[in-house]
Amino acid sequence: MSAHYAVIGNPVLHSKSPLIHALFAQETAQNIVYDRVEAALDGFAACVQQLQQNGMVGANVTVPFKAQAFALADTLTDRARQAGAVNTLKFTSVGIEGDNTDGIGLVTDIRQNLDFELTQKRILILGAGGAARGVIQPLLASQPGMLVIANRSEQRAYALKQQFQPYGIVEACRYSQLAGMQFDLIINATSASLSDQLPPLPQGCFAPNSLAYDMMYGKGDTPFLSFALRQGAARCADGLGMLVEQAAAAFYFWRRVHPATAPVIAALRAMA
Numbered sequence: 001m002s003a004h005y006a007v008i009g010n011p012v013l014h015s016k017s018p019l020i021h022a023l024f025a026q027e028t029a030q031n032i033v034y035d036r037v038e039a040a041l042d043g044f045a046a047c048v049q050q051l052q053q054n055g056m057v058g059a060n061v062t063v064p065f066k067a068q069a070f071a072l073a074d075t076l077t078d079r080a081r082q083a084g085a086v087n088t089l090k091f092t093s094v095g096i097e098g099d100n101t102d103g104i105g106l107v108t109d110i111r112q113n114l115d116f117e118l119t120q121k122r123i124l125i126l127g128a129g130g131a132a133r134g135v136i137q138p139l140l141a142s143q144p145g146m147l148v149i150a151n152r153s154e155q156r157a158y159a160l161k162q163q164f165q166p167y168g169i170v171e172a173c174r175y176s177q178l179a180g181m182q183f184d185l186i187i188n189a190t191s192a193s194l195s196d197q198l199p200p201l202p203q204g205c206f207a208p209n210s211l212a213y214d215m216m217y218g219k220g221d222t223p224f225l226s227f228a229l230r231q232g233a234a235r236c237a238d239g240l241g242m243l244v245e246q247a248a249a250a251f252y253f254w255r256r257v258h259p260a261t262a263p264v265i266a267a268l269r270a271m272a
């Protein structure tokens, strides 16, 4: 019998997760079925309970339910606890296990797919919401030279600095305070690209050979990536690789099998 999984979100219609997991399952000869489930905005916990009763064994969780999934899980992996959010659930006979694979997905994409070494690099994260919070600890674990969080609302950046200081060197600031600083990697973790906006990054922040990374995907060159190219970034990447890598880490969490990600990234790019 097939093991049954789904991605739960609202909206969820455009999620690429079913396709990604179908490709992983095919490639690794795992017998799984993977669906999309739209939960009511006030009905996430009830939806999860129903899916468990129907025999589902795991789920991915996407916007806007990652914090609710964190609260619902009976046990959490360290990385989920640090992220304060859960994107992967495993339903077992003793309860719900929650994991967060977003951060490891980003780091794997940058290091392995983009062949960009993070150790000793100067990293800037734009934004201090859930997307930023989910990736800070895995980035710090790669031992960058420094990690700065810039946000419009300075308070949110400081709150993240306080939380993650035990794991490495983290600074927090407003955008205007970045003037005169240079970074090897600038990651856009704001939601600005969703509305075709550009975070107010000062001129001159991209070091020679720098990488610009937008965690959004499917929007072509976002205003941030276009700005980065004009500002002399050597390379640009969108979040498609991160999407596939976070899915691969979730697949491993459930199945204990590592799927190859390069053919899946290539297949998704070919469809774009």
Ligand code: ATR
Residues within 6 Å of the ligand: 126, 127, 128, 129, 130, 131, 132, 151, 152, 153, 154, 156, 189, 190, 191, 192, 197, 198, 199, 200
């Ligand atoms: P997510 O879970 O996607 O991170 P969020 O928690 O609502 O969503 O956070 C959105 C982030 O994008 C915040 O850091 C927000 O900045 P503020 O905290 O100052 O509001 C940032 N953001 C959204 N639109 C932006 C824009 N046009 N320019 C700069 N930052 C933006």
